[in-house]
Amino acid sequence: MSIRGTEIKIEGLSQRYPTRKVPTFNRVDLVSPPGEALAIIGRSGCGKSTLLHILAGITKGTEGRVLLNGTEVHGPSPRWVMMFQAPHLYPWMTVNENVGVGLTFARWGKKEIAERVAEAIRLVELQDFAQANVQDLSGGQQQRVALARSLVMEPELLLLDEPFSALDAFTRGALQKDVRAIAKRLGFNIVLVTHDIDEAVIMADRAVIMAGSPGDIVHEMDVILPDPRDRADPEVQKLRTRLMNTFQEAANYKKPELSLAAGV
Amino acid sequence: MNFAATLTRQGGFLMLARHTAQRLAWAAGGLSILAVIWLIAGQLMMSSPRLANYSTFGLGPTLQAFPEMWASGKIQNATLASGYRLGSGLLLAALIGVPLGILVGRIKWFAAYSNSPFQFIRMVSPLAWMPIAVLVFATWNGSIIFLIAIASLWPVLFATAAGLAKVDPSWFKVARNLGANPLQMLTKIIMPAIAFDVFSGFRLALGVAWIVLVPAEYLGVTSGLGYAIEDSRETLSYNHLTALVMTIGVIGYVLDSILMMLIKHFSWHRGGAA
Numbered sequence: 388m389s390i391r392g393t394e395i396k397i398e399g400l401s402q403r404y405p406t407r408k409v410p411t412f413n414r415v416d417l418v419s420p421p422g423e424a425l426a427i428i429g430r431s432g433c434g435k436s437t438l439l440h441i442l443a444g445i446t447k448g449t450e451g452r453v454l455l456n457g458t459e460v461h462g463p464s465p466r467w468v469m470m471f472q473a474p475h476l477y478p479w480m481t482v483n484e485n486v487g488v489g490l491t492f493a494r495w496g497k498k499e500i501a502e503r504v505a506e507a508i509r510l511v512e513l514q515d516f517a518q519a520n521v522q523d524l525s526g527g528q529q530q531r532v533a534l535a536r537s538l539v540m541e542p543e544l545l546l547l548d549e550p551f552s553a554l555d556a557f558t559r560g561a562l563q564k565d566v567r568a569i570a571k572r573l574g575f576n577i578v579l580v581t582h583d584i585d586e587a588v589i590m591a592d593r594a595v596i597m598a599g600s601p602g603d604i605v606h607e608m609d610v611i612l613p614d615p616r617d618r619a620d621p622e623v624q625k626l627r628t629r630l631m632n633t634f635q636e637a638a639n640y641k642k643p644e645l646s647l648a649a650g651v
Numbered sequence: 652m653n654f655a656a657t658l659t660r661q662g663g664f665l666m667l668a669r670h671t672a673q674r675l676a677w678a679a680g681g682l683s684i685l686a687v688i689w690l691i692a693g694q695l696m697m698s699s700p701r702l703a704n705y706s707t708f709g710l711g712p713t714l715q716a717f718p719e720m721w722a723s724g725k726i727q728n729a730t731l732a733s734g735y736r737l738g739s740g741l742l743l744a745a746l747i748g749v750p751l752g753i754l755v756g757r758i759k760w761f762a763a764y765s766n767s768p769f770q771f772i773r774m775v776s777p778l779a780w781m782p783i784a785v786l787v788f789a790t791w792n793g794s795i796i797f798l799i800a801i802a803s804l805w806p807v808l809f810a811t812a813a814g815l816a817k818v819d820p821s822w823f824k825v826a827r828n829l830g831a832n833p834l835q836m837l838t839k840i841i842m843p844a845i846a847f848d849v850f851s852g853f854r855l856a857l858g859v860a861w862i863v864l865v866p867a868e869y870l871g872v873t874s875g876l877g878y879a880i881e882d883s884r885e886t887l888s889y890n891h892l893t894a895l896v897m898t899i900g901v902i903g904y905v906l907d908s909i910l911m912m913l914i915k916h917f918s919w920h921r922g923g924a925a
Contacts, residue, residue, distance in 0.1 A: 463830070465830045469828050475821040475824070475825045477840070478919045488829060492826070492831045492832070493830055
């Protein structure tokens with residue numbers, strides 16, 4: 388599989404709902420270089436999921452635009468694929484068929500699909516289950532199928548909306564490390580939305596904190612750690628504490644400060 | 652692990668074989684009881700001078716009628732004629748019912764508007780349409796096919812709509828995310844997701860259609876199983892009449908079993924077909 392990343396540019400993005408006085412977020416600017424794993428952290432309701440949905444082209448922003456390698460996002464595309472909280476697999480398809488479904492939409496040949504699917508299934512280590520009924524898999528395995536289904540499209544950008552929050556801690560930890568390792572190996576970008584500080588530290592190269600009403604990016608922090616990252620590593624814990632403190636400070640932050648945007 | 656899988660598979664096969672054998676035994680047992688009751692009733696009729704004229708209704712004469720009716724082509728011709736009407740009616744019901752069902756299941760305002768008229772028309776007995784059908788259609792065949800279609804339409808339509816209502820909306824979201832166009836959404840996601848419900852609807856429809864077919868053929872037409880029964884009654888060949896009734900039962904049973912198999916095949920719900 389050959390995947391390159393993409394440069395993500397969010398320019399002056401706002402989202403307003405007619406029923407609400409305050410915009411969900413207002414004029415958000417954000418740049419992420421090719422191959423970066425970016426975590427957007429924030430409390431529920433800060434607009435981080437909406438931001439991700441706009442990045443994926445599933446929702447439209449009220450103002451501003453999203454550019455991926457210079458091309459404006461107008462709708463969903465196999466180039467930027469989203470993974471949701473639940474795997475949402477098709478229960479009438481085998482693991483193989485689920486993984487290849489995006490390629491059948493793109494009218495690929497059977498042989499090419501089989502090859503790409505086999506590769507994606509190897510990446511998520513589900514070789515033994517290729518012919519299985521997805522309903523027989525555990526939650527973690529199902530989420531791995533969903534990951535393979537996204538990877539098979541060779542996206543430039545993988546968007547993750549709290550993708551492992553429904554899994555047990557052990558499976559979640561393993562998947563977080565695996566997804567990061569695969570992304571680094573293949574070179575695609577990750578934008579991860581989460582309220583789990585640990586997840587951000589394990590998976591991301593950089594974390595931005597969203598808070599306030601309207602929501603805005605109030606802080607950002609580089610997560611520079613060697614791979615593979617281990618939760619028990621003192622360096623990881625130190626960074627985790629720092630990010631946690633910053634997050635708590637930022638979460639208490641009240642009014643949008645214009646000076647902050649200028650300072651970043 | 653392979654060994655364990657083989658064991659499970661063998662275990663599964665054995666269980667399936669035992670299950671099938673048990674079901675066949677039940678079916679054979681039940682049918683034998685029916686045959687015995689029929690046999691006794693035939694004997695009673697024969698021994699009563701008042702009912703002796705009708706003794707050809709019995710099991711023995713009925714079974715004897717089969718070879719001669721087969722040789723003369725009566726059973727085959729009647730089955731073919733009825734099968735054509737049934738097939739055409741069901742096909743029409745599917746061609747109209749499935750798309751309408753998808754609209755009802757997918758589009759809220761369509762469901763809201765159509766619910767009352769659909770429920771109203773559905774409640775009209777299919778046979779009550781007969782006089783209107785005869786007026787509207789030039790041929791008897793046409794009116795019978797119409798009756799079967801209108802009787803089978805509702806189970807197909809409502810089963811399709813109910814199936815679609817159960818579909819997880821995220822399946823559409825994921826498919827759109829992976830680049831599905833509307834046609835692919837229909838053929839790769841919607842159809843397989845609801846095939847089970849659609850075939851369950853067909854199964855109900857077949858039951859109704861099969862019931863409507865025979866009385867519909869009592870009138871006008873000169874072919875088909877209904878006509879053949881009426882003809883046998885008029886010519887007092889009661890053993891032919893019962894043989895035809897048996898044929899109707901057997902064909903209905905076989906068609907229902909085929910649909911059951913299709914339902915099982917397309918069922919992705921855990922625990923098999925409902």
